[in-house]
Amino acid sequence: EAQVTQNPRYLITVTGKKLTVTCSQNMNHEYMSWYRQDPGLGLRQIYYSMNVEVTDKGDVPEGYKVSRKEKRNFPLILESPSPNQTSLYFCASSRDRGQPQHFGDGTRLSIL
Amino acid sequence: QKEVEQNSGPLSVPEGAIASLNCTYSDRGSQSFFWYRQYSGKSPELIMFIYSNGDKEDGRFTAQLNKASQYVSLLIRDSQPSDSATYLCAGLWHRRFGAGTRLTVKP
Numbered sequence: 684e685a686q687v688t689q690n691p692r693y694l695i696t697v698t699g700k701k702l703t704v705t706c707s708q709n710m711n712h713e714y715m716s717w718y719r720q721d722p723g724l725g726l727r728q729i730y731y732s733m734n735v736e737v738t739d740k741g742d743v744p745e746g747y748k749v750s751r752k753e754k755r756n757f758p759l760i761l762e763s764p765s766p767n768q769t770s771l772y773f774c775a776s777s778r779d780r781g782q783p784q785h786f787g788d789g790t791r792l793s794i795l
Numbered sequence: 796q797k798e799v800e801q802n803s804g805p806l807s808v809p810e811g812a813i814a815s816l817n818c819t820y821s822d823r824g825s826q827s828f829f830w831y832r833q834y835s836g837k838s839p840e841l842i843m844f845i846y847s848n849g850d851k852e853d854g855r856f857t858a859q860l861n862k863a864s865q866y867v868s869l870l871i872r873d874s875q876p877s878d879s880a881t882y883l884c885a886g887l888w889h890r891r892f893g894a895g896t897r898l899t900v901k902p
Contacts, residue, residue: 726892786838
């Protein structure tokens with residue numbers, strides 16, 4: 684089954700404790716991206732990757748890091764999480780940048 | 796600068812009616828847009844995309860792109876309670892989605 688898998692689905696943690704949200708897709712897609720979704724603000728892109736080792740900032744990259752060492756994986760790293768990063772996060776992938784996005788099930792992060 | 800904006804509040808229609816959802820955009824060069832549906836607690840899923848001016852129909856759904864007025868619409872004919880969800884629009888690069896319009900279809 685074609686899918687984008689995120690882990691964990693839920694996480695409650697404390698300020699400053701580094702965390703990683705994993706994302707993996709099995710569709711051989713070249714393009715992957717991370718979004719955060721906050722009430723009233725819609726989905727905002729954090730980072731995207733056009734291919735292995737090619738990443739770029741989206742609309743709201745501050746406080747986040749990503750890496751793309753393999754085509755299927757695109758982890759999101761919060762080096763020093765803060766409460767304003769409490770949000771619902773989605774990973775997505777597509778054949779290329781201008782194509783419909785396939786979304787993972789989401790990760791709800793709470794930073795206390 | 797936002798790719799797209801959705802400024803309409805929640806929309807409620809009776810079952811069987813036509814639901815009309817709108818999105819405006821600022822870049823006059825844009826001509827490709829996507830509509831996603833998001834059920835409560837779920838991830839967005841593609842409904843339709845439109846790559847040129849005019850209308851595109853797919854079953855009960857019609858996407859309309861009006862380049863002169865810079866808006867893109869989604870019409871849902873014969874609305875069903877199962878259409879109750881939040882509808883999001885996005886531009887070609889998916890950099891920022893609209894905040895969404897929550898649609899409720901009442902039986």
